[in-house]
Amino acid sequence: SQTIHQWPATLVQPVGSPLSLECTVEGTSNPNLYWYRQAAGRGLQLLFYSVGIGQISSEVPQNLSASRPQDRQFILSSKKLLLSDSGFYLCAWSVPGGGELFFGEGSRLTVL
Amino acid sequence: SQQGEEDPQALSIQEGENATMNCSYKTSINNLQWYRQNSGRGLVHLILIRSNEREKHSGRLRVTLDTSKKSSSLLITASRAADTASYFCATLTSGTYKYIFGTGTRLKVLA
Numbered sequence: 156s157q158t159i160h161q162w163p164a165t166l167v168q169p170v171g172s173p174l175s176l177e178c179t180v181e182g183t184s185n186p187n188l189y190w191y192r193q194a195a196g197r198g199l200q201l202l203f204y205s206v207g208i209g210q211i212s213s214e215v216p217q218n219l220s221a222s223r224p225q226d227r228q229f230i231l232s233s234k235k236l237l238l239s240d241s242g243f244y245l246c247a248w249s250v251p252g253g254g255e256l257f258f259g260e261g262s263r264l265t266v267l
Numbered sequence: 268s269q270q271g272e273e274d275p276q277a278l279s280i281q282e283g284e285n286a287t288m289n290c291s292y293k294t295s296i297n298n299l300q301w302y303r304q305n306s307g308r309g310l311v312h313l314i315l316i317r318s319n320e321r322e323k324h325s326g327r328l329r330v331t332l333d334t335s336k337k338s339s340s341l342l343i344t345a346s347r348a349a350d351t352a353s354y355f356c357a358t359l360t361s362g363t364y365k366y367i368f369g370t371g372t373r374l375k376v377l378a
Contacts, residue, residue, distance in 0.1 A: 189366065197371070198273075198368050199357075200368075201366065201367065206364055212365075243307075245309055245310070247309075247310075249366075253359050253364055255300060255315055256310070256357070256366055257312070258311070259309055260308060260309045263307075
């Protein structure tokens with residue numbers, strides 16, 4: 156069966172520090188991969204998605220970036236965090252044809 | 268913003284009552300999906316309806332889709348306290364792999 160792992164679950168970072176959130180999927184090949192951000196009590200904002208290794212589509216230009224170094228690995232990064240980067244970050248995957256999204260448990264980021 | 272809208276933003280009902288939440292979206296879609304999120308957790312898929320379908324059922328869930336009005340509704344019948352959660356609609360934009368989420372409805376079912 157397929158599983159998705161996302162880490163770390165919680166982190167507190169100072170303004171200006173770097174960020175790396177990692178997501179891996181098991182039990183499937185060539186998944187579409189997604190990063191979303193959710194502000195407190197709000198909906199999900201699509202940040203990045205990828206349909207293959209090295210293929211990244213950016214939806215929200217900002218100081219975040221994403222990379223897909225392996226088929227089932229998706230990384231969200233920042234060189235210098237801003238206060239506005241605080242939020243709940245969710246990784247998700249779907250089959251290549253587009254069906255339901257399977258979500259990780261999320262990473263809660265607080266920037267101080 | 269491409270984000271869809273859901274209403275009501277919050278809904279409080281008694282156990283056993285039905286809960287209805289609505290979703291409107293802006294683009295042409297391949298399908299529309301509903302998800303549930305318990306506080307502080309990831310989202311769980313509930314049901315998917317394709318753009319050429321008008322109604323779909325799954326257990327106590329009933330979803331309708333009106334592509335001419337770009338709207339959908341989710342009905343939860345005979346609600347239970349365990350149904351307390353936030354519910355989101357998501358649309359798969361035609362010709363893309365982008366899933367756009369609505370703003371969500373916070374449902375509270377009182378025992």
